Amino acid sequence: MNGKKTLVVIGLVCTLPLIASYALYYLWRPDSTVNYGQLLSPQPLPKEALTSIAGKSFDFDSLKGRWTLVLADSGACDARCEQSLYFIRQVRKAQGEHQDRIERVWLLNDATLPQAKLVEAVEGMHIVRAEGSATLAALIREPAHARAIYLIDPLGQLMMRYPDEPDPKKMIKDFQRLMKYSRLG
Template sequence: MKTPQQKNNQRLIVLIFALSVIPFLMAWYLKENPELLAARTNNNGALITPPITTELSDFVGFDQFSRDNMKELAGHWVMINVIPKAECAAVCSKALHDTKQLLLMMGKDLVRIRRIAVLLNEVEPNVATTWWQDDTRLLKANANAALLQKIHTLQKSNPPDGLLILMDPLGNLMMHYAPGFDPYKVMVDLKKLLAVSQIG
């Protein structure tokens, strides 16, 4: 027959074992159900899980300025304006304008951020120039085949006009915003990311 002390010791051992196993079970459950974790975040944009990796070579400079400065993407947070068609209509034009204004709203953090317009279709340079004629610091790129596939995978359909994607300093596509996004909400997300980021 067990003494009260032995029973207490046995209960203590069971309790210690349970406390050590529960965190592993919770971690496994969240790994199997990542949408539960995403649902608890306060992001305004849609988190890309897992992030989609890119290479600098995926972005092919559209003009000489962009080719000379494409290396600026590395090590910076990047706002990617996706232009899927051979025209930049009102939604597309507004998205370009909004990211330009958004960069100015970032204050001292603007040096940590770059902007790029990524064209998914062939566009005549003289036509495209009219889309960003007053936007002298905007980088422009054609997407190579690998990047095209990654963006299509992200959307699971043809990407819409006005799509905005955030890329981290390591080249991971990690958040996206639907056309007509609110630049103030994007700013809130960016400020959170910059506050916790050790790079870029």
């Protein structure tokens, strides 16, 4: 009889963690997440060639292997747009030695060209004409978030959206975690 009790105790000790893990997975949902940006269902961007304002061909496949921050806005770029461009630049610079793992893209959603002064201020950013493109449509699936900043992972998947008026400190924290824990990019 003593051997049966021991066997039952060993069986319970082995199966309880498994049962508890299934119960937690299916029944418990955490109230909050660590990340600031809104996680999206990963989706690849359409494969299409776009044109930079310098007249060169551009496609997102050329940026594979790097994290990419994308803003889709007008070339006229009002104060809010300029602020978003500034935040994108600062988030990248704040990563220090990891800033080379991050690219920046400004998709122009109209035919207006940005002012030369602004182009100079965002040096190193890919400024691409995207009016009417499938890429622009894939990014802005929800018109309510037309001015959001998007994140594309190193595999070329759209995966996160930051608010239309983001908090750069929280974005920097997100990226610090990404750079620390991700071996991609």
